Amino acid sequence: MNHLVFLLAITLLNSFGQTHPVEIQKHTQDSIVYVQKSIEFIKKVKGKELADSRFILVDKPFAFNYFNCLEKLLADSITFSSAELDLIRQKKYPSVTRWSGSFFPAVTLISGDTIDSIFKKKTDGWNYFYKNIGGGFGRFSMPIFLRNDTYCIFYADQSCGWLCGEGQLVLYKMNNGKWEEIRSYCSWIS
Secondary structure, eight states: OHHHHHHHHHHHHHTSOOOOHHHHHHHHHHHHHHHHHHHHHHHHHSHHHHHOTTOEEESSOBOTTGGGTHHHHHTOTTTSOHHHHHHHHTTOSOOOSSOOTTTSTTSEEEOHHHHHHHTTSTTTHHHHHHHHTOSOEEEEBOOEEETTTTEEEEEEEEEEETTEEEEEEEEEEEETTEEEEEEEEEEEEO
């Protein structure tokens, strides 16, 4: 556990500008708590995938700027307040640069750079992947918690071939101790 806290602290400190040491310490502590909540959330909503030792997770958290996933969500001024939309738009929530094996010990992590390298050659990328790595891979975003951690925005996808995969950006709500999907944005299937 100390290794996890140290890793999170270093990752988070590297992602922020120069501030007062007391502010850094408080921000780091708050960020570590946020990341720990995020890992617990992911384990709750993606427990089945995370329990499968064949599951391969890309180590780089999904960036919302791909697939224009945030467009519909950021246009939803009925569900979200302007302050919430600003927080999402400006990425004013803690994040990590890489998922760690200590976060999800049962899964295999693969570098995002490795994925990019394999699929640069579109014609044989999946053939290479199937032969040398596995049947597919998944990606998760960093969860975005809102309203005292009772709502969460989260993206997850699974790719298994050129025309094989699915993903969605989902708004979850905590209801009776369980996270429930209440709205989907940017849903795709191939």
